[in-house]
Amino acid sequence: MVDKVINIQNIAKSVSTGRRSEKLEILHGVSLAANVGEFLSIVGPSGSGKSTLLHCMSGLSKPTSGSVNILGIDPYKLRPAKSAVFRRTKVGFIFQSYNLLPALTAFDNIVLPLRLSRKKVDKAKIYQLLKSINFDANPDSFVSSLSGGERQKVAIARVLVSNCKVIFADEPTGALDSVSGKIIFGLLRDLTKQGVCVVMVTHDIEMAARTDRAITLRDGKLRKILNKPNAQELFEALSDEEK
Template sequence: MTTSGQPPVQLVDVHKTYGHGENAVEALAGVTVTFPAGTFTAVMGPSGSGKSTLLHCAAGLDEPTAGLVTLVGSALTGLTELELTELRRGRVGFVFQAFNLLPALTVRENVGLPAVLAGRRVDRDRVDQVLERVGLTSRAGHRPGELSGGQQQRVAIARALAGRAEVVFADEPTGALDSTTAREVLGLLRELTRDGQTVVMVTHDPVAACYADRVLFLVDGRLVEQVDAPTADVVAGHLARLAGRGAPEAVRL
């Protein structure tokens, strides 16, 4: 776990620019934000506001143009790709809309994969426990192609649980799911924080966002507002208002 009192994820004045000269696009324009341990944060904003870029920079999947990102106690600046991979492998989990499961492996093997990649012995009892927790015990020997979309997403969450990831990044995790299955998946993400894990989720869905402790709103690469204990109606109202406003003032959260 991270050093006591140190947030698992922190961004300080982070900028990200794609392209050069007249073709340059500033996806993040000085973002400062902290994600405390054991919290569930949703990141929202209009299309093109920089939501996924923020998540990718926070997770070390993309390198900021400027600014500092600290992930589970390590500053990411200057780390090699191998060092980044090793850091993420042992302490960070991912839940994406595309599931990212290996089709040749069974459910149980996919859930145990982070331990294998990290060179650790797979804790089979732990794998069985998390499969029971996500309701997939009877599917443990099946391969992803034999599962529904919702079941595949639950495998991805079980993988994060089994690896005891300190931080779980989720990018539109319910985008391909029906409403009933989406609620089940969001409930599982909510449960992760009971174990002290930190969840950062990008979503466009106000209903999904209301499962979080707080919602951060991005506009034109800037964090402009925060809503605590969100409801779907309040979130939808903020999104509608932000979609029509002019250049925003950035805030530090």
């Protein structure tokens, strides 16, 4: 078994600003590893590079330099077909842009990865899961007709049925009411108990305080790593960051 589910070394990311050859350096040499069954949170001020780091470490946005390894694989070295299978079967994404297909129903979005992998679809189980996360809309509604929070729940349900080993989540509960947020957090926590590794970007200090390890970022640099963080420590670390 691969012990380090994620291993990133010295990641830097710069993007072109569109003005002549100007580059904006977003990440500067971030190194990090995550273990089987670990729940990791990434916190930091707005604009500190959290989402960029998550995109780079999840295989969605190639860093300018440095290495990324997920489950022993460099996702940036995979050919397109293998990369699609890797993303569909090994890694789950809960991102703010949802990445849902608006022309499909909520149910069809959830089962699409299963169908593409020719896996069995248990309709009753998926309806039950939707109920358990307080999804009140009709699962046969088109995603385009759903609210932001309902779409977020569809994206979460799609990851929860996928059996992936690693989940990258960017503010997974950001669009949700607090009761639904707690339920989703509980489900992610249950998955880590089954060995899934979850990496979550969040602004919610109380939630970060219930993860196994919190990483604080500032100006694209890793600042502190807090093991078994508590809310007080996180507030202090973040108010240091704001100064």
